[in-house]
Amino acid sequence: MNLSWLDDFQALAATGNFSRAAEDRHMTQPAFSRRIRALEEWLGAELFDRSSQPARLTEAGEWFRQVAQGLLAQVARLPGEAQTIAEAGASTLKFAATHALSFTFLPGWLRGLESRLPVGPVQLVSDVMPRCEALLQASKVHFVLSHAHAGTPGALDAAGYPSITVGHDTLVPVSAADARGHALHTLASGSAPLLAYSAESGLGHLLLQVMGERIAALHLPVLFTAHLASVLKTMALDGRGIAWLPVTLVAGELAQGRLQRAAPADWDLVLDIRLFRDLRALGRAPEAFWAAVP
Structure with missing residues (x-):
């Protein structure tokens, strides 16, 4: 027939x-x-x-x-x-992760997991948060690794996707150092140029939702906008202004004194690093990985 x-x-x-x-x-x-x-x-x-x-x-x-x-x-x-x-029989773990976490947190996290469980081959898509969310919602990946904040549920939270907190990070307002080793720009000055995240940035969305009103009240002139934290980091190191950057990305520069805090700690934004999984059954290897992640 x-x-x-x-x-x-x-x-x-x-x-x-x-x-x-x-x-x-x-x-x-x-x-x-x-x-x-x-x-x-x-x-x-x-x-x-x-x-x-x-x-x-x-x-x-x-x-x-x-x-x-x-x-x-x-x-x-x-x-x-x-x-x-x-x-179900495939061993490759398919991840999507935001750009910042792809080359800061993810490598060390996987290396730590490999010390106690067989991770196997990994396929990674590094992209902005909306695209990572779309990949998981379309079941194109098994997992999404992203920053999150308890007070600001994202699209995956709203859709009921299970998640596990696997780490923590902090967005810190930083500036390049001047000749004396002090912050070249500070929020206290009231006129420091702002290096801002674009609307499609996951970090930018969290910062806007949690601290947007406080930052807007400063009336800082926006000098530069980008969706990648790594780009804002380069601009901050060049002395162009203040950027809220994840500690996982700038810990080395802070330790070296190349970047300095531009405001007191009450301007920091503490974030979770969350691993989201697909709603459907994942297959043996991804399910075993999910069960083993703390």
Whole structure:
């Protein structure tokens, strides 16, 4: 049997009109009629009473309507089921992570996990937070690693995706050091240039939601905007202004004195580092990894 005959059958069953059904199936009426007849011959039963207009389903036709719907529904599920079965035996862990965490937190975190469990091969997509969220929602990755704040639920929280806190980070307002080793720009000056995150930045979204009003009240001139913390770090090191940057990204520069705190600690934003997982069953390797992550 040709599976496309099922669609032919449903088109004719819906209208009882051979001409209209043939048009819906983008073929001539004689060709369409031959396909319906071929289906009936394969089944060994008449499916339509052609003595009436419009044609009506026979008793066998009524039975086959239910069968056809079930078969088409099962066929539609086959690609997803095949993918699930294939992934169940796959050992590659698929991650999406924001840019900042991809080359700061993630490598060391995985190295620490490897000391007590077999991680295996890893596939990483590094992108902005909205794209990482979309990849998980489309089941293109098993996990998303991102910054988060308890008071600011994100899209994955709202959709009920399970998550585990695997670390912590802090956004700190920093500036390049002057010749005396002090911050070149400070919030206390009231006119320091601001190096800001763009709207698509996950860190920028968290900073805006939690501290946006306080920062806006300072009326700092925005000198530069980017969605990558690493770009803002380069601009801050160049002495261009103040940027709120994750400690995981600037710990070395702070220790060396190349960057300095530009404000007291009450301007810091403490964040969680969270691992989100897909809602569906992940397969043996990803499920084992999820179960082993603290």
